[in-house]
Amino acid sequence: MSLFGMLVRASRTRLAVAIGASLVCGLANVLLVALINQALNASLHDLTGYALPFVLVIALVMGSQVLSRALFAHLSQQGLATLRLHISRHVVAAPLRGLETAGRGRIQAALADDTTTLSNFFTGFPMLVTSAVVVLGCLGYLAYLSWAIFLVSVLAIGLGSLGYHLCHSHMLQYFRKAGSSQDELFGHFDAMVSGAKELKLNRSKAQRFLDEVLVGAVEQVRHNRAKGLMLFAITGGWGRLLFLVLIGVVLFLRLWIPSDAAVITGYVMVFLYMMGPLEGVLLNLPQMSQARVASARIEATLAQLKAETQQQTPVPSPAPKGVTLALDGLTHGYFSEREDEVFTLGPVQLTLKPGEITFLVGGNGSGKTTLAKLIAGLYRPESGVVRVDGRAVGEDEWDDYRQLFSAVFSDFHLFDTLLEAPDASVDTQAGEWLAKLHLDHKVSVSNGSFSTRELSQGQRKRLALIVACLEGRPVIVFDEWAADQDPAFREVFYCELLPELRAQGKTLLVISHDDRYFHLADQLIKLERGQIVHREASTQAAALQPVV
């Protein structure tokens, strides 16, 4: 179902009432202009008869206008909330590769900008409906007054619409271009905040970032939006000009064709009254076009994310002990379009056993993190099979499979709550872990929330380790965990924590460059350019040459 369809379905009744109120408002406006025209031409004797209808009609205009705008404002906010949650659900359900390919900038733009543009559709819609009804109603009233003037007006509106359509497709192209430029711009905004330290330390770098990168991207968005809006202004101006010409023709026609001044006044008044709503229609149509573009962009992003169906069943309580993971011929490849290069990992044959520590070692870029992500089910293998305790993981079982793992990757994210189901024992266990990792004087945990995240990188990583251990999953992955720790804590990690987790029967995968501790591994795997080039088991591991 399209996003529009989804939004409309979510608030069907409210939308129907809001459209109804807008229609009533438009009709009441037409009634008002007819009433004014008749009152203007009425004799003093008849004039009093128009007072009550006038009051009733303006009350109807005001009441229906307030109702339709209030309802549409509500629908707009409702739509925004629905869209943001809808996209967020897709983001959460998307495979990691989908997220990496779509990119942070695109996803942020979809959540922040495209959703707002799409929901603005509802803010502009009452104006569009009301204005359209007023224009149609006024045309009907003109037809009632004079067929000839009606036909000339239809011709003027027709020519206006033709001009509009000629500009419209060009305008859409500019809005689309502005949208893609904006994705890039959001990426730069992200870099501006994430890279604040680097920019502050290097003035010329900051200057170049501002002058060349940011200015260029901002300029692209400005240029495309401005062009689109300029085309729209030209269209609007063209429509307005036609109407003014029309008023001029009717006004000066009297020079050649004698006509009743009161009738001419009536026509001119209807024209003038109609011009505002006509502009309202033209003004709001680009908003509708922008909403269409935004909707298409969100749909394209969602398609790119390729969200997987998430298992709705509750996560089974994890097995206290580890599991045996057997990887049979697993492969994964990255294709870099820019560099026209493929990095291929595997085929990998590997078994990870409960109560064993597997060290994954190798040079930078050899594929250790990629293999860890593949093992954890964050990347789908392109070929090969993974077996858990001898049973192959099925096509639709990857989400369940991932629930076997806890991991601290080197680019880990620390949420400010444990996000586990509320459980008083979690706070106690967390307190014990905090003491063990010397963080109890800095952080406390209450109702699953950390008292602070204002910690050093090494301390934050210790906190991430606590979170991973508290999850109680059977398999734990540490990606260069010890890299930011001081020697004392490295010692604690390798000589106390890992053996303790091993003793609990966990299946442990540890990516490490710390050759001093290689002897602690039950199995050591060395990667080079995506291939396993060396394996050592148990005591032999110590003999392996250090890997730089």
Ligand SMILES: Nc1ncnc2c1ncn2[C@@H]1O[C@H](COP(=O)(O)OP(=O)(O)OP(=O)(O)O)[C@@H](O)[C@H]1O
């Ligand atoms: N998201 C990605 N998209 C495309 N290519 C990637 C991506 N992540 C990694 N790569 C490429 O895959 C290769 C292996 O990267 P990986 O991060 O697995 O190496 P690593 O052994 O963990 O390195 P390090 O020790 O530096 O952390 C590298 O050549 C890298 O350029």
